[in-house]
Amino acid sequence: MNKSINQIQDEIIEEFAIFDDWMEKYEYIIDLGKELPLIKEEYKKENNLIEGCQSRVWVASELKNTHLVFTADSDAIITKGIISLLIRVLSNQTPENIVKSDLYFIRKIGLQEHLSPTRANGLVGMINRLKNDGLKQLTT
Amino acid sequence: MSEFNIAEIRNDFPILKELIHGSPLIYFDNGATSQKPKQVIERVSKYYIHENSNVHRGVHFLSDQATNAYELARTKIAQYINAEQSQEIIFTKGTTDGINTVAFSFGETLKPGDEILISGMEHHSNIVPWQMLCERKGTVLKVIPVTQDGTLDLDAFNTLLSERTKLLSIIHISNALGTINPVKHLIEQAHRVGAKVLLDAAQSIQHLSIDVQALDCDFLTFSGHKVFGPTGIGILYGKKEILDPLPPYQGGGDMINQVSFEKTTYNGLPLKFEAGTPNISGAIALGAAFDYLTSIDLRGAFNHEHTLGTYLRARMREIPGMRFIGEAPETSCTVSFLVGETHPLDLGTLLDKQGIAVRTGHHCTQPLMKQFNIPGTVRASLAFYNTTEEIDQFITAIERSLHLLS
Numbered sequence: 001m002n003k004s005i006n007q008i009q010d011e012i013i014e015e016f017a018i019f020d021d022w023m024e025k026y027e028y029i030i031d032l033g034k035e036l037p038l039i040k041e042e043y044k045k046e047n048n049l050i051e052g053c054q055s056r057v058w059v060a061s062e063l064k065n066t067h068l069v070f071t072a073d074s075d076a077i078i079t080k081g082i083i084s085l086l087i088r089v090l091s092n093q094t095p096e097n098i099v100k101s102d103l104y105f106i107r108k109i110g111l112q113e114h115l116s117p118t119r120a121n122g123l124v125g126m127i128n129r130l131k132n133d134g135l136k137q138l139t140t
Numbered sequence: 141m142s143e144f145n146i147a148e149i150r151n152d153f154p155i156l157k158e159l160i161h162g163s164p165l166i167y168f169d170n171g172a173t174s175q176k177p178k179q180v181i182e183r184v185s186k187y188y189i190h191e192n193s194n195v196h197r198g199v200h201f202l203s204d205q206a207t208n209a210y211e212l213a214r215t216k217i218a219q220y221i222n223a224e225q226s227q228e229i230i231f232t233k234g235t236t237d238g239i240n241t242v243a244f245s246f247g248e249t250l251k252p253g254d255e256i257l258i259s260g261m262e263h264h265s266n267i268v269p270w271q272m273l274c275e276r277k278g279t280v281l282k283v284i285p286v287t288q289d290g291t292l293d294l295d296a297f298n299t300l301l302s303e304r305t306k307l308l309s310i311i312h313i314s315n316a317l318g319t320i321n322p323v324k325h326l327i328e329q330a331h332r333v334g335a336k337v338l339l340d341a342a343q344s345i346q347h348l349s350i351d352v353q354a355l356d357c358d359f360l361t362f363s364g365h366k367v368f369g370p371t372g373i374g375i376l377y378g379k380k381e382i383l384d385p386l387p388p389y390q391g392g393g394d395m396i397n398q399v400s401f402e403k404t405t406y407n408g409l410p411l412k413f414e415a416g417t418p419n420i421s422g423a424i425a426l427g428a429a430f431d432y433l434t435s436i437d438l439r440g441a442f443n444h445e446h447t448l449g450t451y452l453r454a455r456m457r458e459i460p461g462m463r464f465i466g467e468a469p470e471t472s473c474t475v476s477f478l479v480g481e482t483h484p485l486d487l488g489t490l491l492d493k494q495g496i497a498v499r500t501g502h503h504c505t506q507p508l509m510k511q512f513n514i515p516g517t518v519r520a521s522l523a524f525y526n527t528t529e530e531i532d533q534f535i536t537a538i539e540r541s542l543h544l545l546s
Contacts, residue, residue, distance in 0.1 A: 022161050022493040027544050030486075054485045054501045054516060075515070076483035077545060078490075 033081030144440025163495025171521030213427025238361025252278030290466030317466025373422030
């Protein structure tokens with residue numbers, strides 16, 4: 001049985017609780033970014049690209065049985081690290097759960113600034129894309 | 141006026157004492173906006189506490205007082221940039237508004253085929269209004285190329301300049317590269333073919349002494365917030381004989397003489413270009429910003445900036461993989477850079493976590509970034525309240541960030 005979206009979010013919040021300074025937190029995010037399995041080169045095409053003002057994000061989704069599997073990449077490593085957290089939370093879940101998910105972990109681990117309009121790093125677009133891909137599965 | 145004393149100067153800017161993510165703020169994003177001295181902040185509150193009223197309207201005491209303060213600010217700014225008369229100073233919302241005013245009003249005098257000349261290092265605000273004008277009027281936009289070190293291609297400039305050129309609209313100091321353009325020379329050349337010149341002084345008014353009569357520019361515009369004043373206020377300077385015959389940009393209150401449904405006549409300068417209730421507190425506080433500049437040892441401040449710029453570039457050169465975007469012989473204390481393959485957003489994010497404010501991205505100069513084939517840069521832009529100690533901490537913070545990212 002897969003862990004639920006909220007179980008994974010709570011795990012991440014717990015992992016981040018051990019960091020007492022910003023740089024440690026970012027060191028961890030950067031490491032996650034470096035570990036993120038890259039998106040297949042064939043998916044790195046225009047319609048999978050989410051253009052941010054400052055960094056670019058590619059996302060692809062694939063339906064495996066009843067679950068959606070996401071892969072993604074970015075040209076900025078911190079963006080990539082945050083993407084890897086989002087994928088950990090949302091990938092391998094049912095479209096229905098993806099669509100109704102509340103991604104509270106972002107705020108809890110102090111990364112909400114990355115979703116602010118001034119960051120314009122494609123992350124907001126990415127979350128919309130993940131949920132939209134879920135929605136598409138529900139409506140087709 | 142006492143000699144430039146960095147500790148005293150820093151004391152005038154309350155925000156410099158802030159802690160950001162637990163570290164003392166190092167504010168290296170002055171190209172985006174400058175911080176405000178307490179003299180400016182206090183002037184805004186004094187206005188709202190004691191003087192608030194509409195200008196050019198009422199017969200009552202407060203309105204008179206507000207009008208006097210507003211017009212006094214105009215005079216101070218005229219004196220600071222050495223305009224011949226204060227009616228040549230128009231209050232705008234900022235540089236973008238100033239450029240749009242010229243693009244509309246001066247643009248109305250142009251015919252299809254007339255040419256506007258800009259450069260490859262312009263901010264979007266000095267590109268898009270001209271493209272809109274060209275669509276409206278059938279004028280043609282020409283672009284002076286920028287060489288790989290970030291200087292203007294002067295040979296190309298001479299070739300592009302012709303009798304068809306009606307306006308040269310050019311950035312004085314590049315916001316993205318720090319290049320100081322040889323504007324005196326450009327203005328002289330442009331005048332030879334009868335073209336007028338608009339100078340975008342958004343990045344130069346705070347770093348250089350500007351004398352509009354010595355430069356002989358026809359228009360000059362800048363934003364108040366980049367020169368230690370409030371946001372939402374700016375200046376468009378124009379020579380009186382050029383502004384006088386131009387049609388107004390926007391219609392509304394204050395800019396009229398007589399209004400009837402049959403015919404409306406317009407006010408004279410400068411109010412013809414100030415439709416509606418202006419940013420009164422902004423204008424008065426901008427006057428206070430210029431009072432501040434004239435009260436300090438400005439020459440000492442500019443020398444200090446020069447020292448900072450030289451020291452910053454020298455220290456940055458010590459970092460392996462450092463690549464300056466823009467290495468013109470004449471630069472301001474603004475440095476755009478990339479290190480190795482590091483994404484500017486990653487570096488900017490980690491510097492922020494260490495209390496350092498820089499700008500990352502394309503700096504509203506996408507055509508320029510495209511020329512250098514980069515998505516953007518990290519930009520450190522300094523002001524006279526910055527210090528060499530801050531530069532040392534900046535270098536350490538870059539090294540620490542690169543270590544994490546490698």
